[in-house]
Amino acid sequence: MAEAWLFELIMGIGKLFLNPVFYLVFIAAAFYGVQRVKRERQHFSVRAENAYFELKQIFPLSLTIGLFLSIITVTAGLAVPLELIVFTAGATILFILTPKVRWLAPAYTLSIGVLLTFIANRQEWPMPDFFTSDTFGIESIFPAAALLISLLVIAEGILISRNGKKGTSPRLMNSRRGQQVGMHEVKRIWLLPLFLLIPGEALSLTSDWWPVFSIGSNTYSLIVAPFAIGYQQQIQSSLPQKAIEAYGNKVIVFGAILLLLSSAAYIYPIATLAIAVLAILGREFLNYRQRVTETNSSFYFAKRNEGLMIIGIVPNSPADKMELKIGEVVLKVNGSIVNDENGFYQALQKNAAHCKLEVLDINNELRFVQRALYTTDHHELGILFIKDEVKKGNRAV
Template identity: 60%
Template structure:
């Protein structure tokens, strides 16, 4: 029996490499990175993170989240029909064409796939021979799909808390009054591969070599399916780390609520339908609430009468090595009070070999940082501020 399970896990993992979604999500992550770098260069003439940053964040934590979801799904014996996986993959491609990366999250891909599966069964669609599993299964498949969706929503909250706050991108926009202000964006996509139990007989015709595992008198197979989690957040009224952590916590708690409702679907079938509908509506409500709160909040990254607020810090720059943080206010440079970026640059030139900054941190405490400057260091220490005019820099991606 153990050998059968090991063999099945290996075969299921191999199927991941045949899934076009697996490769497409890498493309989306790369596209987000290149687009971000182009926009940052347009605003600041320098990029913050390089174009591979989104790719580096794409998979590591997603593997951990997928492992936990897989253990729950397989350990509890939840069976997912193959056509739901097919619908989810199709919707992942479809929603990506809207250019709204957050629509590539489970509530919009798996959630709508849930209703597409129901509709296909009700209408007796002539599905391909390898996608007829739901027709032969009882109504327990719908609570299983709802449970999977709830677990993926919890995973989404976890990823936002742990990873969404990293590398948020500074951006310059115009306020309603025409003033230049700074905001932060977090636009990310993660892949969460999940092992799922599917009816074994569904793969016997096109894939006769596929091994099946007897469970409770029935036969099942394992498949490793990639799920996308898209995330977008615009932040203008608070620190990026605080805003993303709060949103992630709300989504994770919402996922726990969905899990409780979805589990009740095994005794009350309508609860599964209600859980999926609530997932779609509730996730939209959470996003809308966050956007409205940001729109009504005062601008955190705007010009000040005293000092200039740090909008971004270039990695491995002198500013980064001095532990300067986004949201801090630089009030003095080399003993000179500053009010704008021009004054910052002029004060910095007073001593080309050394700089000393007086900084007001995010808690309102004054601190001093200093560092020797070396040939090849960024001429403005690697700090990004709210600015009206573009500066040009030839730094490579």
């Protein structure tokens, strides 16, 4: 029995690499990284994280979450029709080609897959045998789909709150009043592989070697489906880490609400459609509220009468090693008061071998940091400030 399950797992993983979503996620992450580096160099003449940063964020947290959810779906015997995976993949491919990364949230892609699966079943759409499965009746399948939506929404919230706040990208713009201000942006995509049960022997129609096993009186195939989870957010009113974590927690709560409501689908299977629509509308409402709140709030990263606010830190730079943080304000450099970027670097050059900073932290407490400087160190310490001038085209929207 153990050998049979091992064979099932290996063959199920093999199907993962036949899904185009798997490869498109890596291509998209690489593209986002190149875009970000290009913008940061345009705004600051230096990039923060390297272009591979987004690629490195695809895993491993999503793998851990995917494994945990796979244990739930398989042990609970949650079976979904193959059509659902096909339609969800189709929606994902369509959205991944658009600039709206947030549309890759499972509340959109998976819910659209559920709605299309229902329509295809009712209207008896002609589909290739390889893309269809024996659903044992739509009523027995849809409750599992409702549960899957809620679980993936919760997974999205965890990824946002735990990983989305890492390596946010600073950017500059002119406010509507013509003042130079800054904000942070995160544009992230994750790949969550999930083991799922497919009812019937659909996958063995064209491949006799495909593993099929029975649970009770029903027959299932095991497959690993790659779910892309996209996330994009701009933060101007607060520190990015706090804002992103708070937003992720809201998504988790929303997923928990969907999870409670999904129990109704086991009594009334048609309620799955309502849950899918609610997932789309609720997720869009969270996005709308976040955008409105940010638009109506003042800029956190703006010029101050005293000191220079740090909007970004280059990793592994002297500033990073001095444990300077985004949102802190540099008041003095080597004993000299600084109010602009030119004054900062003039004060820094007073002592080429040593740097001492007086910093106001995010809790408005004064602290001192210092470090010896070496010829191999970043010539600007690796601190990103709001520039005195912002290039045309970087207007607030």
